[in-house]
Amino acid sequence: MAEPLRAEQPKPVRWVGSSKEDLSGFPKEVRLRTMVKKREAKIPVTPSSGNVFADMGLPAPEEELTKAQLASHIGHLIKRRRLTQVAAARLMKIDQPKVSALLNGRLAHFSSERLMRLLTALGQDVDITVRDKPRNRAQGRIRVLGEVHA
Numbered sequence: 001m002a003e004p005l006r007a008e009q010p011k012p013v014r015w016v017g018s019s020k021e022d023l024s025g026f027p028k029e030v031r032l033r034t035m036v037k038k039r040e041a042k043i044p045v046t047p048s049s050g051n052v053f054a055d056m057g058l059p060a061p062e063e064e065l066t067k068a069q070l071a072s073h074i075g076h077l078i079k080r081r082r083l084t085q086v087a088a089a090r091l092m093k094i095d096q097p098k099v100s101a102l103l104n105g106r107l108a109h110f111s112s113e114r115l116m117r118l119l120t121a122l123g124q125d126v127d128i129t130v131r132d133k134p135r136n137r138a139q140g141r142i143r144v145l146g147e148v149h150a
Helices: 026-034 061-079 085-092 096-103 112-121
Strands: none
Touching: 061 096, 061 112, 085 096, 085 112
């Protein structure tokens, strides 16, 4: 004897589409449930001091920040002039692997002085200004100021 026909239970709908427009054919309650974002556990956030190297507790954080800023200026110059690493190396009188290291932020073998010499080799003026610190700051600081043109 044949089994009697039963009304099937609706299956849960699981959306795996790529856009909200893909949901248009689904019932309203399913669309709303799908679009609600699930809350992630809160991650504690610590405000920055303005120097990521100091925030990470590295030794000589001002020197590291200065080197990173000088290297960034060099990278912008190379990009703006559309130089290859080989051409940049030739202008700065260093080899190409050192240019690669510099552009990729591996600055352990570069001093601030050396980076300033590389900037002058790329036709930049580097000015060093020494002045009294403001009274509202506990100690002096080192800053790299410069114009980076796109």
